[in-house]
Amino acid sequence: METKTSKATFLLRAGNLKEALSIFRTFRIGFTKEERRTLQIACESLSGNSLFYQRLGIDTNKEIEKSKSILVSKYL
Numbered sequence: 001m002e003t004k005t006s007k008a009t010f011l012l013r014a015g016n017l018k019e020a021l022s023i024f025r026t027f028r029i030g031f032t033k034e035e036r037r038t039l040q041i042a043c044e045s046l047s048g049n050s051l052f053y054q055r056l057g058i059d060t061n062k063e064i065e066k067s068k069s070i071l072v073s074k075y076l
Contacts, residue, residue, distance in 0.1 A: 009075045017068065018046040024071060035070050042067035 010022035021043035025036065041053055045060040053060050 004055060005075075007030055011021070012071055012075060013059075018043070020071065021046065030074065038066050038070060 003027075004023055008020050011017075014067040021039055024031075025039040025043045027036075031039065038057070041058060041060065041063045044050075045053055046065060050060040053063070
């Protein structure tokens with residue numbers, strides 16, 4: 001049986017960050033509040049809402065890179 005974690009790590013290893021983030025951002029355990037927020041912003045930015053966060057003064061490219069490092073450190 002495939003779990004959400006195994007599916008998300010498979011997608012991450014395959015280079016499909018957008019799909020992996022859409023799964024990882026739903027996780028409640030294993031991430032701090034700040035890490036969950038970073039994953040959410042990165043996922044929404046990759047889904048086409050980056051302009052919204054840029055208008056709020058958030059560097060979306062930085063958030064995407066932070067989300068990659070969070071996921072790599074915890075799951076790869």
